[in-house]
Amino acid sequence: YLKTHSAFHSYKNYNFTNNLNTLGVIYIVRDPRDIIISYAHHMSRSIKETLVSMLKNDSFEVQPYKGPYKKSDKEKFRKTLIGSWSTHYNSWKSYGHECEILTVKYENLVNNTKEEFLNILNYIKKIDKIKIDLAKLDFAIQATSFNKLSEKEKQGGFAEAPPGVKFFRKGLVGDWKKNLDNETRKILEKKFEKEMKELGYL
Numbered sequence: 001y002l003k004t005h006s007a008f009h010s011y012k013n014y015n016f017t018n019n020l021n022t023l024g025v026i027y028i029v030r031d032p033r034d035i036i037i038s039y040a041h042h043m044s045r046s047i048k049e050t051l052v053s054m055l056k057n058d059s060f061e062v063q064p065y066k067g068p069y070k071k072s073d074k075e076k077f078r079k080t081l082i083g084s085w086s087t088h089y090n091s092w093k094s095y096g097h098e099c100e101i102l103t104v105k106y107e108n109l110v111n112n113t114k115e116e117f118l119n120i121l122n123y124i125k126k127i128d129k130i131k132i133d134l135a136k137l138d139f140a141i142q143a144t145s146f147n148k149l150s151e152k153e154k155q156g157g158f159a160e161a162p163p164g165v166k167f168f169r170k171g172l173v174g175d176w177k178k179n180l181d182n183e184t185r186k187i188l189e190k191k192f193e194k195e196m197k198e199l200g201y202l
Contacts, residue, residue, distance in 0.1 A: 033176035
């Protein structure tokens with residue numbers, strides 16, 4: 001199992017993956033109006049700066065440089081090609097000719113947790129022949145609830161959290177309705193109208 005933020009892309013005629021290396025894809029998607037608020041906090045950027053990243057096809061996830069050579073702590077390298085929100089979604093959608101893809105909406109994970117995780121397990125079962133244990137599923141859902149993970153982060157930190165930034169911040173669905181300005185909302189809805197309608201966000 002590999003978790004990635006990467007878009008599905010090619011580099012020097014090499015695809016990010018293929019059906020010889022990947023049996024399936026579980027693609028998690030979220031309303032871009034909620035993403036921009038969460039991502040801005042995560043990257044300690046303004047909404048305007050984050051909007052630029054979400055609209056650019058050559059947007060990269062960046063990481064602090066931690067190589068063997070002495071470099072400034074402020075220096076970063078381009079780790080993962082993400083692209084715009086719509087480019088990212090469409091890139092993995094296009095991979096569907098290689099294998100069956102399960103698209104999971106973040107909103108369903110929050111609002112219908114057990115049902116959505118059962119869908120995920122049934123998908124994995126088709127390609128990896130796992131056994132589904134409902135008791136273990138219930139325990140896993142309780143053990144990894146947002147509130148419990150947030151509390152664990154308070155006690156011992158979280159590896160993927162940037163310095164000084166809380167990783168498990170809110171996790172809410174529809175937070176954009178209270179905290180996103182109309183101008184930014186309209187830009188996102190116009191730019192990503194096709195995909196947002198397809199996914200039921202508009």
